[in-house]
Amino acid sequence: MAWMTAAEALDVLNVRPQTLYANVSRGKIRAKPDEVDVRRSLYHRDDVLRMARRANGRRKVEIVSSEAMQYGDPVLPSAISTVADGRLFYRGRDATALADSASLEDIAALLWECAPGEAAAIWPASAGNDVATASRGVTAAPVGDAAAGCTDTGKAAASSNGAGGGELVDGALAAGLFALARRSAVDAPSLGRPAAALRAEAAEVLATLVDAMVGKSSAAGRDAPVSTRLARAWHAEAHLDLIRRTLVLMADHELNASTFATRVAISTGASLAAGVLAGFTTLTGPLHGGAANAFAELVAQARASNADDAVRHWLASQRTLPAFGHPLYPDGDPRAKALLKLLPKVQPHEQLAVAAEQQAGELPSIDYALAVLTAACGLPSDAPFVLFAAGRCVGWLAHALEQVQANRLIRPRARYTGPATGVRADIRTRAQP
Template sequence: MVWMTAAEALTILNVRPQTLYANVSRGKIRAKADDADPRRSLYHRDDVLRMARRANGRRKIDAVSAQAMQWGDPVLPSSISTTADGRLLYRGQDAAVLAASATLEEVAALLWECDASRIRAALPARHDAPPAAAAPTSFLGACLSSLATLAASDAPSLARPADELRADAATILATLTETVAGPPPDGAAGLTISARLAHAWGRPNQEDLIRRALVLMADHELNASTFAARVAVSTGASLAAGVLAGLATLSGPLHGGASAQFARLLALARQTGARDAVAQWLAGGRPLPGFGHPLYPEGDPRARALLEMLPKTQPHAALAAEAEAQAGELPTVDFALPLLAATCGLPDDAPLILFTLGRCVGWLAHALEQAQANRPIRPRARYVGPA
């Protein structure tokens, strides 16, 4: 069951009722009224189990470190982005507010702490980079190839001036843009990245929605791909090598590939109906793709910012209703991006493209920050093997 009673939650947590209620009021444990008895509340299983994994009192260093790797305390200090009170903040500015008007280039300038003109000047990408050995057949393959080419030729990041590294960052973003969208049309070299994508997809009237999505995907604290990028750059590797590490990590089905998992759930909903699709998925013991984010108990603000701009369509709307009814989960950006693509008539791989191109800005921001730290990231392992 997704929901449990107070007695069951208290048994698992081994705390007093006041502590349980305090965690609910702080948004750490979701609660809802019991349909069988509205005077009682039910508590979300995943939230209770996550809180139970936190040891009471002062934790030993190995427990703190282990938790830090799994939705625990932040692993590294960073001034780039964070989540607070259900909002995503870029250097203290609300990402949803920025998405209303800012371009991806302007957000890059904010996160990289430079002037947006430097980034615009780098578009289109440099053309002196050698082409890939073979023509990749997928968006992901093309991006991995172009980044690998840059990583093999770009200078290491170690001990280089910040301005030089920012120039590298602008070139990397421009190269990835050209890999995805192709060269700008004749006479339109000054197009923004979102306009380039809209032109490449033949949807110029949807440029504003594309721009919003790119801005909302620009960064998300120390997610798996960002951490991978920072680890690579912490060794002194080039910024391109860091972005390559980030993209390779993003390709996994539990990260950027979540949109592909949602597509399977959507196909199942079209076959069996939303209620049965959600029930079947949950019966398999799998988390619902596109729903529920540990950082946002009250709902993903990135998804909310996009969904308020999109019409309600089926079976998406029915899936959202059933996910909340059966699992207590709300839509995430992995729900919103496929809905945006379907609404705007974008290619099937548009959600991953928007995720990748937007998040490249954040990877580069973290790479720049990590390069200035000038020390390797080297966690310790807690050995649990044979003596």
């Protein structure tokens, strides 16, 4: 059951009704009208349980410290990105607004704090292209019908690349891991080096990852914008603008699992490539970066029966519904909204979105939008993974550069919960006369 009554929520939280309502008004707990009795409200179970875990009054320092490592609580100070009032900001600027005109290279210049003219030196081929410099606030011309000519088959690019199914995702993942590992073995440590040199190296690390995932022999040269390289590699030049927008929206998302892994590695003085490798390896796990595969399974189930049954059976298995809902966005993921408004409706994806909201109260996340983009524009099946990894690499590198400046090892303490060590007993014994 995804929703709880007020009585159930109050029982779990052990708070007064006013506190429950205050958490709803602050966006910490999602609520919706009860269809049976519109005078009442229902409250999202996951939000209530999360608040219950956090609302324990004044706790001991070690307990607070351990819980600070859990999802939703701040861990490290950062000036790179944040989510506030249901919107994503890159250094104080709305990411969805930046996506209207900026390239991924523009966002890299913004997040890496490149000096004026430095970006043109790092990406010489991008300087004369039809992209805006985000740090100067250049606005975009109207996009028009960005999705014109899209299909709903999702097969054209996959067949043209000579592969399909899970092979492409596995190939991109393995190639990225191998390429980053090779650099990690030889690149210089990050500490003690000039910031400008590190930014230039960051551009090389990004190029290395893109090379590995789409191939050095793609029609666009290595110095071309990443969006152009992907569009040509996928024979999807007609959808270049959508690919560009997606990369911008994927560039960073606060201190998620992959970003934290990157910062931990960099805090040891490891090279930028090693830090990105640490972040990239987290994408092997289904809980971060694996939503595309899980959603593909849900789509297959919907095609085999229908969307309502597919969602119902998925929820009955006690699995988290993939590509729907995000704790930071109770009113819906703005990144998904920014892309979906430019895309045609695709089935059974649209039917699954309706069923997910009706049965679980969940709205589409960026993972859903990536799946619709892939299906609508005939991109290869690895497109969601490649777009996520290529875009997020810019954010990983931004956090790596910020961590180098911090020059501090990230070393949390563990709150030991194992068998008794006997140390205290030994001390008491020795203290006796």
